[in-house]
Amino acid sequence: MANHVYFSVSVEANKEAHDALEDAWLTETYKRKHWADDSEIEVKELLCYSKLPFFDKVEKTFDEDGHLENSYNWYCDNIGAKWCSMEEWEGSCFSGYSAWRAPYELCSAIVEFLYKYDNEANLKMTYEDEFRNFIGVCEFYCDDDGDACDDDNYIDSEELNEVVAERFDCDIDGDFEWFEEYKNIHGVLEVPQEYLDEVVYNFFETGSLHD
Numbered sequence: 210m211a212n213h214v215y216f217s218v219s220v221e222a223n224k225e226a227h228d229a230l231e232d233a234w235l236t237e238t239y240k241r242k243h244w245a246d247d248s249e250i251e252v253k254e255l256l257c258y259s260k261l262p263f264f265d266k267v268e269k270t271f272d273e274d275g276h277l278e279n280s281y282n283w284y285c286d287n288i289g290a291k292w293c294s295m296e297e298w299e300g301s302c303f304s305g306y307s308a309w310r311a312p313y314e315l316c317s318a319i320v321e322f323l324y325k326y327d328n329e330a331n332l333k334m335t336y337e338d339e340f341r342n343f344i345g346v347c348e349f350y351c352d353d354d355g356d357a358c359d360d361d362n363y364i365d366s367e368e369l370n371e372v373v374a375e376r377f378d379c380d381i382d383g384d385f386e387w388f389e390e391y392k393n394i395h396g397v398l399e400v401p402q403e404y405l406d407e408v409v410y411n412f413f414e415t416g417s418l419h420d
Contacts, residue, residue: 216311216334234299240252255295290309317357343365378394
């Protein structure tokens with residue numbers, strides 16, 4: 210089973226680009242039974258990414274039932290992960306989770322799509338592996354030719370552990386209890402996992418692991 214990588218993307222662009230992005234999230238609505246009581250509910254989902262306008266010029270083939278052929282490789286090449294589940298896609302932000310890797314290629318395709326409406330459009334993606342093997346902040350923009358560029362600030366678990374070890378002046382080893390209280394370097398009891406949460410959220414805002 211693949212690790213989930215949770216991502217959230219904010220978009221900065223003019224109104225024309227925002228409107229185009231809103232229209233580009235093509236969806237389908239269908240009815241199914243609720244898992245709890247078999248009542249009928251209405252569900253709205255995105256179409257397969259390959260059918261969204263971001264990928265109009267990207268080669269793909271479909272079988273007689275309309276399913277994307279060679280989908281594993283297509284997703285890896287054009288989305289950045291073998292699958293990507295979108296949970297929110299309205300307004301100036303979208304978010305979800307993907308397999309093993311954040312959807313860099315999807316963000317690149319979107320910023321190139323937005324370039325047609327605003328050549329200064331940019332995206333900021335924050336992401337974290339579900340076990341915090343890594344976290345990161347990546348900014349996407351286009352060069353003068355409309356080709357996507359990115360600036361990725363990637364932090365691995367070793368760097369995160371070093372920050373925690375410095376905070377509590379101890380070794381992070383197999384006996385370390387992330388959810389127990391320890392005295393930090395200021396002599397104040399603190400839960401390491403809660404401290405790390407603060408570090409990660411601050412990093413998403415500022416791009417720095419330190420205050």
